Amino acid sequence: MSTATAAPQEHRSAETAYHIKAGTEGIALDIRDFNLWYGKSQALFDINMPVQKGLVTALIGPSGCGKSTLLRCLNRMNDLIDELRIAGEIRTAQFDIYGPGVDVIALRKRMGMVFQKPNPFAMSIFDNVVYPLRVDGIGNRAILEETCERALRAAALWDEVKDRLKDSALGLSGGQQQRLCIARGIASDPEVLLMDEPCSALDPIATAKIEDLIHQLSGHYTIVIVTHNMQQAARVSDNVGFMYLGRLIEYGDTDTVFVNPKLTQTSDYITGRFG
């Protein structure tokens, strides 16, 4: 069992079984002793999870275990929720995401996000894709057009929409909308891409395209993806974290976790015996 450390030992939770290979480029996001409460009920317990740079990290676990909650903490999407309380820190190379004086807007600009349900805006396909650039104040038509094409090609949507970029995005099918949202997520070339079950609305072909995309993007982006599909997790991810009831149960190299998990809970879940 490979136990080469990527994060200092003291930041590991005693409850979590770790087996992380040495990261190629170090840590992009270091989640340390992270706890989260929705009002009085605690949703995350003592999460310690180094997210390695340039790799694909998958979060798996039964429904309601806190995967989305954790993911949404990474770009502080949870700020919108009243009565949310957190403890612990999430460190990037430079700063703590929840530290004082953090520019949330700048933080989010560095992270693309794809949601569980497609959420295109009520505007044209083109405007949807270049939205992150527009809000960043980029108005140069050539740059926008080039970005739009690159992002749509990467999201495997270009061929379907290249003749109707001016049409409303809400006229697309659900799967197309989701790929549009992925294109939007990568349009501004973020450092980190957060994906919450991006394929749950897609057919197998589109899913395969998205997985291809994830493969291509890995190495360049740090990707955190939530998925319910074990095969998908096995196919696309380098690291996988298994969550259960708000705790990170097992975390590490995908091959190891899937082939040779430390804990029986993990293997039961992966093989479909519970969850």
Added chain:
Amino acid sequence: MHDTPLQPARGAAAQAPATSGRRLLRLTADLSATGEPALWALGGALAFGVILIAGFLFMISLNGIVTFWPKPIERVELASGQVIAGEPTRAGRYRVGQDVLAKLSGEQRAMVQAQDGYADRTLYKTANFDLYGDDFRWVSDYERKNVTAPNDFYLFERQQWGTFVGRIKHLAIDGKPAAFDYRLMQREQSAARKRFAQIRQIERGDIGAVNYQLDQQRLAIRKAVLRHGEDSPQAKAVAARAQSRIAELNKTFAGLQERLKEIRAHDQRYKATLEEVGGRTVDLELSQIVRFYPANELSMIDKIGIYLSRWWEFLSSEPREANTQGGVLPAIFGTVAMTLLMVVFVAPFGVITALYLREYARQGRLTSIVRISVNNLAGVPSIVYGVFGLGFFAYTLGGGIDALFYPERLPNPTFGTGGVLWASLTLALLTVPVVIVATEEALAAVPRSMREGSLACGASKWQTIRNVVLPKALPGIMTGMILAMARGAGEVAPLMLVGVVKLAPALPVDGFFPFLHLERSFMHLGFHIFDVGFQSRNSEAGKPMVFVTTLLLLALIVAMNAGAIYIRNRLKRKYSGPQF
């Protein structure tokens, strides 16, 4: 069990499990299951409402549509020996009073008694107000001896004194007597109307412009005096310049007067001598005749022509005869201008308020109180808004503006009295709760996922609202605007305090800088209805006008709403589509 081929359904039911078979049978058999009482009550209530509204619209339309259709003229000989002529307007049955009955002859009394003391009567529009002192006359059946429809009776719509019913005795063309000839008279009348229009143009347009400029010069002098003092060199210079300009204008004025006199003198030479049914005659300049026609000799095409020309006059000209005749163009204009202006004020005000309340304000007790207050504002009687508008907008704000910017015109108020600006602001205040509530609802209906999508792209809150939330909420906001517009366009009570007048001297828009005169009072269709129906000298004469104006007001509101709905639907199509 034997299944006959004629009863396949029964057979199928019988073969199905016993329970489902029984349920199927009961569903088809039990009438109470299909005629649920609640459903009937709901349907009945809806039908009742629809019938009420349809009946109301039907009555308005029917009365409004037939008003301009030319009616025949009847000549009636009465038992008393008197002869009258007029258009039969409406008929009805009434109970004859005892004192009247006592005065009747035996034969007439027998007629009334044969109908159990009731009699039928017809209302004739005898017109000729200048001769009779009344426009209408009721004629009971028992007084009527002989009714004819003479071909030589004409109906004249006059510029003054309303309609005239009678014969044409002879004409005076260019000062020389001429025998009556219909074609000749038509030709001369239309020439005379052109002269009349010319006179109007000089009186209103040219002389109006000169007067306006004279006024400006006088104001310039006062302004200079107020600013620099009576004896200052600046004021003297201004006064000198203005005086020379005034002298010039006065010369123009005299010239125009001269020209008017000429045209008038020429006009005097074209006259018609009319004779009412009793033999009295009236001399009338041809230019005073708006329209005339032989009421009993009209072909269908003639009637349609008259009908259309009356509608055209109604829609395109100014009122005459204390608003009971002529057109309502200034009122149409005033209504539309005020409503649009109101929308211009209420849209940003309501939307910004709702945005702050929903998106920025901390949701708590204070916002709840504000929200409840806003909702309650919608229930305040509209006249209260009128009082507020007069007191605050016109007297306080307007008075302030006058003191600051128009001191030379005081004590005559400019903005310090009712006007189209204050009226539309008052209505904006009246309708703002509707817009706020609708906008808040529309904002709340924007899915949270869309906002999150935008925020996740690194958009600020304002960018999110601007680019994502507002466009998505726009159709809902438009619905609020439509409701507000419908309410505002139909509101009359507060307007009577803040700027609506019976007869506006000038439209709020004209050729003089700044073209849009927001301080001017204006006419309004709703007030027009009130004025014609209840404030005119003869409500019977105004009645047709009331119906046509009501019809027009309804049509106008429908048209404005249809326009807004069209825009909203286009927005909806643009911003939404099949979700999956």
